[in-house]
Amino acid sequence: MSGCCAKSSDSVPACGSEAKIIHSDVKDYYGKKLQKSEDLQTNACTTSAKPKPAFIRKALKDVHPEVTSRYYGCGLVVPESLENCYVLDLGCGSGQDCYMLSQLVGEKGHVTGIDMTEEQLAVARKHIDYHTEKFGFKKPNVDFVQGFMELLGEAGLKDSSYDIIISNCVVNLSPDKAAVLREAYRVLKDGGEMYFSDVYSNQALTKEIREHKVLWGECLGGALWWEDLVRLAQEVGFSPPRLVTASHIAIGNKELGSIVGDYKFVSATYRLFKVPKSCPKERSQVIYNGSITNWEKFLEFDANYTFKEGEAMVVDGDAAAILRSSRFADDFMIRPVEGGAAADVGCCPAKPKEIIVNPFELAKRLEPADIKPATGGCCGTKASGCA
Numbered sequence: 001m002s003g004c005c006a007k008s009s010d011s012v013p014a015c016g017s018e019a020k021i022i023h024s025d026v027k028d029y030y031g032k033k034l035q036k037s038e039d040l041q042t043n044a045c046t047t048s049a050k051p052k053p054a055f056i057r058k059a060l061k062d063v064h065p066e067v068t069s070r071y072y073g074c075g076l077v078v079p080e081s082l083e084n085c086y087v088l089d090l091g092c093g094s095g096q097d098c099y100m101l102s103q104l105v106g107e108k109g110h111v112t113g114i115d116m117t118e119e120q121l122a123v124a125r126k127h128i129d130y131h132t133e134k135f136g137f138k139k140p141n142v143d144f145v146q147g148f149m150e151l152l153g154e155a156g157l158k159d160s161s162y163d164i165i166i167s168n169c170v171v172n173l174s175p176d177k178a179a180v181l182r183e184a185y186r187v188l189k190d191g192g193e194m195y196f197s198d199v200y201s202n203q204a205l206t207k208e209i210r211e212h213k214v215l216w217g218e219c220l221g222g223a224l225w226w227e228d229l230v231r232l233a234q235e236v237g238f239s240p241p242r243l244v245t246a247s248h249i250a251i252g253n254k255e256l257g258s259i260v261g262d263y264k265f266v267s268a269t270y271r272l273f274k275v276p277k278s279c280p281k282e283r284s285q286v287i288y289n290g291s292i293t294n295w296e297k298f299l300e301f302d303a304n305y306t307f308k309e310g311e312a313m314v315v316d317g318d319a320a321a322i323l324r325s326s327r328f329a330d331d332f333m334i335r336p337v338e339g340g341a342a343a344d345v346g347c348c349p350a351k352p353k354e355i356i357v358n359p360f361e362l363a364k365r366l367e368p369a370d371i372k373p374a375t376g377g378c379c380g381t382k383a384s385g386c387a
Helices: 016-033 054-061 065-069 096-105 118-126 128-135 177-187 213-217 226-236 254-260 317-325 359-366
Strands: 086-090 110-115 142-146 162-168 188-201 242-250 265-273 284-288 298-300 306-308 312-315 332-336
Touching: 054 096, 065 096, 065 118, 086 096, 086 177, 096 110, 096 128, 096 142, 096 162, 110 118, 118 128, 118 142, 128 142, 162 177, 177 188, 177 226, 188 226, 213 254, 226 265, 242 359, 265 359, 284 306, 284 317, 312 317, 317 332
Parallel strands: 086 110, 086 162, 110 142, 162 188
Antiparallel strands: 188 265, 242 265, 284 312, 284 332, 298 306
16 A cells, blocks of 8 residues: 555545555455355355346356355446456456456456455466366456555556456455545546445444454445445546445344444445546437347346337436447437427437435335345446447
8 A cells, every 4th residue: 555644435544554454454354264155254245236137147157166155245246238348357356256257258358357365366366277168268368466456556457448347345345445446447448437336334434343353354344435435436537426226234243233333234336437528418318229238128227227228218417428438339329308308209208317326225215125134244549338
């Protein structure tokens, strides 16, 4: 970590000495104490808010068992339209998400995983040849790098190198969330996306919770207040976060639950886009053409918009700018709404809709009354078109 003493997003000092201690504790927890998913004390880092589509289940079946046994994640980090994309996985661990995504990006795409834990990377690297042969590729399209997600430059990752960044329940483990977002923004191409799942709290956490080693390792002690994420993302330069899904987390461990008290947690997935500043943010009418593999009939973009093939929908200015500047540009017909009414394509004018950003609100809406919350923590100049 750098020697500066800037405050991290959840008020945890990001000074060099304290950050090194946190990194050391996390490396010890995930490299030595945890040998398999079942070792988690609170079922942490295994909560997923959405069921896996069939094509993802199929891709996961081809991942080596040793890799999947060391998997810790709190969501499903598989964005759409992946063919030929260059993807970076922050905190890749044993490489499960990397190997799953390497199938979906194809031989012309590439997946890079970065992690600071030697033991996890050893498992990931051990099975590169296995997966290359399993997928029928002539050469590997995945590599693994040791380093810190707050310091991607020191790991050799260059500016504007990736179409997509994913992260599965690891940003909460960082002592400097703002640095993670800044570095992610730097290495993304214009129009690129950070698609990530993590654990969030309903308010800023106390010092006692933040300094509890087990709670930090279990993805709860370092959880970001969700409002801080919204603020930080936009300060870095990202478009306003798009919330995809969320689910409540209950603390099943009584001892840890007594320390957490009345604080609430959710597992949530957000999309952040690096929209060029020159891209207009105009409320627009869009029509999805059904051209994305595995999502031909509909595209569930976020909690606010599900685009059905061939149907017109009015979207807010931020969403329109995202679709226009990103890898989704060729999948939509987009035209601004003039005079506050929808263009004439056979539908009624649509009123602006309320955009859901609060993951606790969404989790409440999605949770059936008779279902209990999940137990435990999470745990060039061309726009990014993945050509």
